[in-house]
Amino acid sequence: MVQTLARREMSLEAPRTTTTAAVRTQGAIGAGISIREVVKRYGAFVAADRISLDIEPGEFITLLGPSGSGKTTLLNLLAGFQSLDGGQILVDGRPIQNVPVHRRGFGMVFQSYALFPNMTVAQNVGFPMRMARIDRETTDRRVAETLEMMRLSDHAGKLPAQMSGGQQQRVAIARAIVMRPRVVLMDEPLSALDRRLRESIQIELRELHQAIGSTILFVTHDQSEALTMSDRIAVMDAGHIVQVARPAEIYRRPQSRFVAGFVGESNLIDAQVLGRNGRVLTLRTPGGHVFEAESRHGVSADSATVLIRPERIAIHAAPAPATLPATVTSALFLGEVLRIEVVLDDGQRLLIRCPDIAGRDLPEVGTQVHVGWGAADSWVLS
Incomplete structure (x- = not known):
């Protein structure tokens, strides 16, 4: 079991709470998230229309929907990249809408890898720890552990340009989890990969989640990704969450014609x-x-x-x-x-x-x- 950092620099860190059955490890570190009546407008367009969603500590939940459904908007509101026009977001019961992005302590994985081209793999992964001024010994140990988890140990000295797209995405994921954040946000991180590689990393992400126990909010329009990895899926349409349920429930017993048609062939x-x-x-x-x-x-x-x-x-x-x-x-x-x-x-x-x-x-x-x-x-x- 991976150990948590002895020194914690993230403002939203709190003592561990008892986790739900969604978490499969005793060392789970995930935070509970409560999204309450959240609203986001762009002029007359309402991208998030009074959205409410409770996410359990250590849960892997996917926001699934077509383009323009509001899923990325909701993730950006949680990350702090955009401001709320109404409602509230709480992490472990504490409102975060006035907490700056860098103080929220979330891990982020973007669709683009966003790696530093002049840094090696190990340096890219260790960058958040250096910014948090974690000591060198702890940083080196944690980077080595994380590279091993992501099957990147043999590539530690390479530059991003020397690696395949799948390997670069693994580096981006490793950088997001190296601090063992309580929340990891992923915005369509696998969309640029080919099918076989995408399916392989889906399994790896699921195993990674079970190992570290962070709460993961994953955004995708790909139904197979959502069905494969999620504890629960929140299906979105036109700024609303239209159904939240476990993958089998979403697929076998959708609540509406939209969900039935969007998730799987019907x-x-x-x-x-x-x-x-x-x-x-x-x-x-x-x-x-x-x-x-x-x-x-x-x-x-x-x-x-x-x-x-x-x-x-x-x-x-x-x-x-x-x-x-x-x-x-x-x-x-x-x-x-x-x-x-x-x-x-x-x-x-x-x-x-x-x-x-x-x-x-x-x-x-x-x-x-x-x-x-x-x-x-x-x-x-x-």
Whole structure:
């Protein structure tokens, strides 16, 4: 377990508090954050519209949303790069809106690496400690520990220009965590990396979070990043947080059509409500197909929108109970999965994703198939 600094220079440092289950290490140092009715305006445009969010100590939470949704604005307000027009932000119960950026003691990782080109890797990582006037022995030890955590020990003497983009981003992350800050803010740090490298660093970030226990606020528009790394995801749209939940909850049981469409690929079916038995609704499509779907919320209307994820639809070559005839309109081989689009007799289009298994051939366009799903595979949006 990495030890915390004996000497603390950051103004927001406080004695450790008891952490929640979100933190998986006994040495967690993360701070609790409370965002209360926060407002930020740019002229007539409201970038953050009375946003409230509580972040647990040591939690990894992701702000996920499209461009212009307000996620980077909220991160900048927390960092202190922008001022509030209303509301309050508290860290461990203490308001920080009047605390200067350099006194907040947060680690920051930007989309651009922002490394000093004339400094070695070790010098870049150790820069915050030198600015805080931490003694040389402690600095050298902490830099060595952090480089080892980020798998950079063999590159300590290199200049940034001598390293790949992925290695430079690891250096930027190492610099952000070397002081073991209670809060680390990350603004789309992986967006410039290729897919394979991005996926690798996602896993490393998750392991890093479990090791140091800082509270991490991560901003991205990439749903896979959010689903892979987060304890919870806050989905944002037009300056509002529209849903906050654990990744599986966001994906499987979104609260709105926007969340269902933004997080993952979706099949959305508008259907007539025929009846309800506990959490299960009986519905009928415009084409007359009667099926069941789960619902957490009461549905008082006569109609509802039902979400069915592409991987939850079964496809059969021959008729089977509770299936519908369909015609294949597109079929793509994506390696580990097959991506198939079909159209039902009533014109409803469905996307299906199924694993590539032995004996399963990619159907040809125009092939007649049968598709079906169960109540547990579908979800009624509120």
